Amino acid sequence: MIIDTGKHTRRAFLQRSGQLAMVGAATPFALNLAAIGEAAAFDATDYRALVCVFLYGGNDYANTVINHDPANHARYAAIRGAAASAGGPNIAIPRADLDATALRPTTPLPGGMQYALHPRMTALAELFNRGKAAVQLNVGPLVLPITREQYRSGNTTRYPLPPKLFSHNDQQSVWQSQSAEGSTRGWGGRIGDLALSSNGNGSLFTCISVTGNAVFLAGDAALQYQCSNNGAIAINPLKDNFFGNEKAREAFRTLIRRTSTDAIENEYAKVVGRSMDAEAKVTAGLAGVSMSTAFPNGNPLGAQMQAVAKLIGARNALEVKRQVFIVSLGGFDLHDNLLSRQPTLMGQVSDAIAAFHQATVELGVADKVTTFTASDFGRTLTSNGDGSDHGWGAHHFVVGGAVRGAAFYGTPPPVSAGDTAAPVDQWHVGQGRLLPTTSVEQYAATLARWFGAGSSELQTLLPNLRNFGGSLGGVPYPVDLGFMG
Numbered sequence: 001m002i003i004d005t006g007k008h009t010r011r012a013f014l015q016r017s018g019q020l021a022m023v024g025a026a027t028p029f030a031l032n033l034a035a036i037g038e039a040a041a042f043d044a045t046d047y048r049a050l051v052c053v054f055l056y057g058g059n060d061y062a063n064t065v066i067n068h069d070p071a072n073h074a075r076y077a078a079i080r081g082a083a084a085s086a087g088g089p090n091i092a093i094p095r096a097d098l099d100a101t102a103l104r105p106t107t108p109l110p111g112g113m114q115y116a117l118h119p120r121m122t123a124l125a126e127l128f129n130r131g132k133a134a135v136q137l138n139v140g141p142l143v144l145p146i147t148r149e150q151y152r153s154g155n156t157t158r159y160p161l162p163p164k165l166f167s168h169n170d171q172q173s174v175w176q177s178q179s180a181e182g183s184t185r186g187w188g189g190r191i192g193d194l195a196l197s198s199n200g201n202g203s204l205f206t207c208i209s210v211t212g213n214a215v216f217l218a219g220d221a222a223l224q225y226q227c228s229n230n231g232a233i234a235i236n237p238l239k240d241n242f243f244g245n246e247k248a249r250e251a252f253r254t255l256i257r258r259t260s261t262d263a264i265e266n267e268y269a270k271v272v273g274r275s276m277d278a279e280a281k282v283t284a285g286l287a288g289v290s291m292s293t294a295f296p297n298g299n300p301l302g303a304q305m306q307a308v309a310k311l312i313g314a315r316n317a318l319e320v321k322r323q324v325f326i327v328s329l330g331g332f333d334l335h336d337n338l339l340s341r342q343p344t345l346m347g348q349v350s351d352a353i354a355a356f357h358q359a360t361v362e363l364g365v366a367d368k369v370t371t372f373t374a375s376d377f378g379r380t381l382t383s384n385g386d387g388s389d390h391g392w393g394a395h396h397f398v399v400g401g402a403v404r405g406a407a408f409y410g411t412p413p414p415v416s417a418g419d420t421a422a423p424v425d426q427w428h429v430g431q432g433r434l435l436p437t438t439s440v441e442q443y444a445a446t447l448a449r450w451f452g453a454g455s456s457e458l459q460t461l462l463p464n465l466r467n468f469g470g471s472l473g474g475v476p477y478p479v480d481l482g483f484m485g
Contacts, residue, residue: 044195044198044199044321044322044452045321046321046368047315047320047321047322047365047368048321048322048323048368048369048370048450048451048452049312049322049323049324049325049365049368049369049370050188050191050323050324050325050370050372050447050451051305051308051325051326051327051356051369051370051371051372052188052216052324052325052326052327052372052373052374053301053305053327053328053329053349053352053353053371053372053373053374054172054175054176054211054214054216054326054327054328054329054373054374054375055328055329055330055332055345055349055373055374055375055376056172056328056329056330056331056332056375056376057168057330057331057332057333057334057375057376058168058171058332058333058375058376058377058378058379058390058391059332059345059375059378059379059394060332060334060338060342060378060379060387060388061378061379061391061393061394061395061434062076062080062378062379062381062388062432063091063093063118063338063342064117064118064121064346064394064395065115065116065117065135065137065395066093066098066115066116066117066118067113067114067115067415068095068098068102068103068114068115068116069112069113069114070095071112072113072114072415073095073098075415075416076092076381076415077090077092077094077095079092079381079382079383079415079416079417079432080092080381080382080383081383082382082383083383083384083385083386086385088383088385088386089339089383089385089386090383091338091339091383091386091387091388093118093119093339097119098116098117098119099116100119100122100125101116101117101118101119101121101122101125102114102115102116102125103115103116103117103125103128103129103135103408104128104129104406105406105407105408106131106406106407107407109408109412110412113412115135115408117346117350118342118343118346118350119343120343120344120346120347120350121346121347121349121350122350123350123351123353123354123355124349124350124353124354124397124399125350126354127353127354127357127399127405128405128406129406130405130406131405131406132357132366132399132400132401132403132405133397133398133399133403133405133406134397134398134399134403134404134405134406134407134408134409134483135395135396135397135398135407135408135409136395136396136397136398136408136409136410136438136443136481136483137395137408137409137410137411137412137413137437137438138393138394138395138410138411138412138413138427138434138436138437138438139393139394139395139396139410139436139438139439139440139442139443140377140378140392140393140394140434140436140438140439140440141162141165141171141174141175141178141392141436141439141440142162142436142439142440142441142464143160143161143162143464143467144159144160144464144467144468145439145467145468145470145471145472145475145477146159146161146435146472147426147427147435147472147473148418148425148426148427148428148429148435149426151429151435152429162174163179163180164180164181165377165392166377166390166391166392167180167181168333168376168390169181171376171377172376173215174440175374175375175376175440176188176214176215176216176374177215177216177218178440178441178462178463178464183215184215184218185215185218185219185220186214186215186216186217186218186219187216187444187448187461187462188207188216188217188219188324188326189207189215189216189217189218189219189220189222189223189224189324190219190220190222190460190461191219191324191444191447191448191451191453191461192206192207192217192219192222192322192323192324193219193220193221193222194322194451194452194453194457194461195222195321195322195323195324195451195452196221196222198321198322199319199320199321199322200319201319202318202319202320202321203222204225204274204278205225205278205282205311205318205319205320205323206222206320206322206323206324207219207222207223207224207225207323207324207325208224208225208226208227208308208311208323208324208325208326209224209225209226209227209325209326210226210227210228210229210304210307210308210325210326210327211304211326211327211328212226213226214326214328216326217324217326224326225278227282227307227311228307229303229304229306229307230307231282231283231286231307231310232278232279232282232283232286233279234279234283235272235275235276235279256269256272256273281317281318282311282314282318284317285311285314285317285318286310286311286313286314288314288317289310289313289314290313291309291310291313291359291362291363292362293309293355293358293359293362294355295352295355295356295359296348296351296352296355299348299351299352300329300348301327301328301329301348301349301352302348302351302352302355302356304327304328304352305327305352305353305355305356305359306355306356306359308325308327308356309356309359309360309363311323311325312360312363312365312369313363315365322451322452324451329345329348329349329352331345332345332375332376334379334387334388335384335386335387335388335389336385336386336387337386337387338386338387338388349373353371353397353399356371357371357399357400360400360401361401366400366401367400367401367402367485368401368402369400369401370398370399370400370402370403370447370450370484371397371398371399371400372396372397372398372399372443372447373396373397373398374396374440375394375396376390377390377391377392377393377394378391378392378393378394378395378433378434379391379394379433380431380432380433381415381416381417381418381431381432381433382417382431382432389431391431391432391433391434392429392433392434392435392436393413393433393434393435393436393437393438394434396443398447398483398484402450402484402485403483403484403485404482404483404484404485407483409438409481409482409483410437410438410481411427411437411438411475411476413427413428413434413437414427414428416428416432417430417431417432418430418431418432418433426473427475437475437477438477438481439464439468439477441462441464441465441467441468442465442468442477442478442479442480442481443481444461444462445458445461445462445465445479445480446480446481446482446483446484447484448461448462449480449484450484450485458479465479
């Protein structure tokens with residue numbers, strides 16, 4: 001929260017109040033305007049946290065979780081290298097470069113299919129092979145299970161599709177909230193709604209963003225409390241020099257918290273007071289946290305995840321039993337320079353998640369914290385010349401001590417450009433775009449169930465979940481994907 005001491009006029013306050021109401025922003029300041037309602041939720045006796053790592057821009061799935069067995073790698077290399085014949089680069093990663101990140105599942109995949117991670121993801125590959133991470137294959141937004149033929153039929157009344165497929169802003173919102181851009185409620189926030197009663201005095205800290213405003217954490221009663229990498233965001237005049245006058249600082253502190261006969265001014269004072277109290281509580285809580293885990297330097301995602309680890313370390317001081325966090329990393333919209341730019345991003349994701357998991361081990365909550373990745377969409381398997389274009393389904397990671405790791409979940413997609421009528425291509429919609437065989441609803445439901453949500457609550461949290469639970473075209477669509485213990 002930032003207050004400009006030069007603009008505390010009644011007119012400015014009314015203007016900002018109106019702007020805030022129109023925007024519906026869920027900043028720490030606005031969060032205190034929300035009446036924290038009583039949720040029909042479970043009573044949590046232990047601590048649990050979900051941490052969403054959102055990769056903005058649409059991560060290229062094919063160079064993240066890479067086909068490694070000889071037959072499928074050859075198919076992958078042929079498709080990704082096709083542009084080279086026209087003078088473009090080959091965007092396939094050589095099989096010999098994948099040995100250090102080869103994944104060794106406890107149960108082999110059918111047909112001899114094998115995967116490896118990007119060569120820069122050695123830390124995450126190690127977590128997988130130690131049983132602390134799993135891969136959910138081909139997950140993406142779906143309204144209901146659908147085949148390629150149904151998708152291509154154009155009958156969206158009978159076979160409804162997620163809104164505005166392949167659009168960055170809309171698919172970011174659909175992943176986070178099941179609705180296109182402009183949505184005001186996210187499934188992370190709705191999960192947070194369930195935890196408010198369990199968190200009691202700490203309800204304000206149920207949903208925390210360390211990456212700015214994201215619809216993912218907006219619930220009906222729970223809104224996001226925002227922190228920076230350095231902790232709580234303070235009111236600037238109370239943190240900075242304040243004209244070098246401590247008496248002026250204290251006078252301002254008293255002024256902005258005093259009661260008034262004017263209803264709006266009085267509510268403003270209450271809001272500011274709550275914000276100040278929350279900042280003091282977070283700051284004091286973080287001061288009591290000591291961690292020796294080393295996070296990678298110069299890694300923006302690592303800095304955010306270190307802040308989350310410290311906030312989890314302060315869980316007792318913050319009086320919370322359940323928390324939902326979001327962190328993020330951008331730069332994944334790689335239509336060009338895929339081979340030169342993705343390695344740095346992949347290394348940042350891998351190193352940050354591995355360090356964070358080690359921090360949860362140090363804090364004694366490794367089995368109480370689950371980290372998962374998400375992104376706008378996957379990308380095309382075919383090359384556009386120097387990168388890949390917008391897609392749909394993608395592979396994602398789930399990490400933590402409670403994860404049934406060293407395993408793949410979902411249906412492995414065949415390696416295909418998806419442009420033929422062969423049955424093997426039924427889960428592609430052209431250019432190697434994956435038609436998801438796992439929905440975001442199934443993914444979210446599996447995480448929410450571990451968090452403590454019951455079956456009836458899942459149906460409220462995730463309205464499209466009722467469309468899943470059966471099978472289509474030989475592919476199962478279970479409500480619980482099984483990756484959580």
